[in-house]
Amino acid sequence: MSWFARxxxxxxxxxxxxxLDEELNFHLAERVDELVAGGMARDEARLEAxxxxxxxxxxxxxxxxxxxxxxxxxxxSDLRYAIRQLRLAxxxxxxxxxxxxxxxxxNTAIFQLIDALRLRSLPVQDPxxxxxxxxxxxxxxxxxxxxRNRPLLTxxxxxxxxxxRHFRTCSHLETSGLT
Amino acid sequence: MSKPKNDVLQGTLTLLVLRVLHARGPxxxxxxxxxxxxxxxxxxxxxxxxxxxALHRMEQEGWLASSSGVTEKGRKAKFYSITKSGLLQLExxxxxxxxxxRGVSRVLRYS
Numbered sequence: 031m032s033w034f035a036r037x038x039x040x041x042x043x044x045x046x047x048x049x050l051d052e053e054l055n056f057h058l059a060e061r062v063d064e065l066v067a068g069g070m071a072r073d074e075a076r077l078e079a080x081x082x083x084x085x086x087x088x089x090x091x092x093x094x095x096x097x098x099x100x101x102x103x104x105x106x107s108d109l110r111y112a113i114r115q116l117r118l119a120x121x122x123x124x125x126x127x128x129x130x131x132x133x134x135x136x137n138t139a140i141f142q143l144i145d146a147l148r149l150r151s152l153p154v155q156d157p158x159x160x161x162x163x164x165x166x167x168x169x170x171x172x173x174x175x176x177x178r179n180r181p182l183l184t185x186x187x188x189x190x191x192x193x194x195r196h197f198r199t200c201s202h203l204e205t206s207g208l209t
Numbered sequence: 210m211s212k213p214k215n216d217v218l219q220g221t222l223t224l225l226v227l228r229v230l231h232a233r234g235p236x237x238x239x240x241x242x243x244x245x246x247x248x249x250x251x252x253x254x255x256x257x258x259x260x261x262x263a264l265h266r267m268e269q270e271g272w273l274a275s276s277s278g279v280t281e282k283g284r285k286a287k288f289y290s291i292t293k294s295g296l297l298q299l300e301x302x303x304x305x306x307x308x309x310x311r312g313v314s315r316v317l318r319y320s
Contacts, residue, residue, distance in 0.1 A: 053238065053287045054261065060239040060284070061257075082257055089258030093265045100269040 050093055058083060222255065222263050224302040227272065227295055235290040237280070238264055264289060272298045 058079045065075035080086065116123040151157035225245050230236060233244065241264075242255045267273045272295035278288045291299070 049287070050261075052285065056237070056284055056286045057239045057242075057257065057261075063282075084256055084258035086258065089261055092259075092262040096262050096265045096269060100266075 047094065050090060054083075054086065054090060058086075221306065222260070223267060223272075224299070224306055225253070225255075226260075226263065226267065226289075227291060227299040227302065230273070230289060230291040231296065231299055235276070235278075235288040237278075237286040237288050239286075241289070267295070270298075271295075 058076075061079035061082065062072065062075045065078055066072055070078065083089070116126075152160065154160065226241055229241055229244050229248075236244065238260055242257055242260055245253055245255050264273065268275055268289070272292060273289045274292050275287050275289050277285060280286050
């Protein structure tokens with residue numbers, strides 16, 4: 031059986047089980063027919079067929095195990111082969127392992143950073159109600175200027191007491207060093 | 210339940226199945242089972258359930274190939290046939306069987 035067929039077998043384990051059921055049921059049905067032809071009552075023949083077959087569930091599981099065991103055996107021997115090949119070329123193995131390690135390490139580090147900064151919601155009560163408020167440079171502050179999305183604050187008013195008074199809809203204000 | 214004493218020895222089942230399929234062409238499990246029994250004039254009885262794990266193992270080893278077909282009664286069945294590597298295995302098993310026979314009979318005769 032080819033590698034491809036084995037992989038397909040793993041993926042369609044349910045279908046394989048069904049085929050096995052069909053195969054065993056066929057056997058039992060044939061045996062029943064033969065016993066009935068020999069003059070036995072059908073019910074009795076059914077029992078006799080099962081008795082001769084032995085424990086159907088056990089045999090079914092053993093047959094299934096044969097297929098699974100084989101796949102595991104192959105995986106283990108492939109692993110051994112891979113290790114042997116790597117031993118033959120330790121320089122290549124070291125480079126391969128090192129580049130994999132660096133690649134995986136860098137990916138994980140960047141992901142953790144992005145995850146903490148952007149993906150996770152901030153540890154506040156209702157994160158979806160958060161709004162960002164920023165200060166505009168001082169020279170925009172004359173007149174009634176508003177930046178596109180952000181309410182106007184001057185640097186001089188950038189303290190919590192002042193802005194809380196200006197924005198009554200906000201329940202809480204946090205200052206951030208990033209702005 | 211006491212097992213019948215003439216159960217096929219573990220290990221010889223492979224030899225028997227390969228031989229039967231080689232001689233008779235593609236067969237399904239039930240036919241293999243009956244064939245072994247009748248050719249050996251009931252001296253050998255294949256434990257029916259354990260035939261199937263053996264057949265599947267042999268298929269995994271690449272000694273047998275299987276295809277689904279329809280019996281003369283119109284039932285769907287899985288037919289097994291012997292492959293090239295199965296033929297090689299058959300020769301190897303025959304050889305080791307006759308060695309076993311020779312060994313055992315020598316011990317029986319000369320001890």
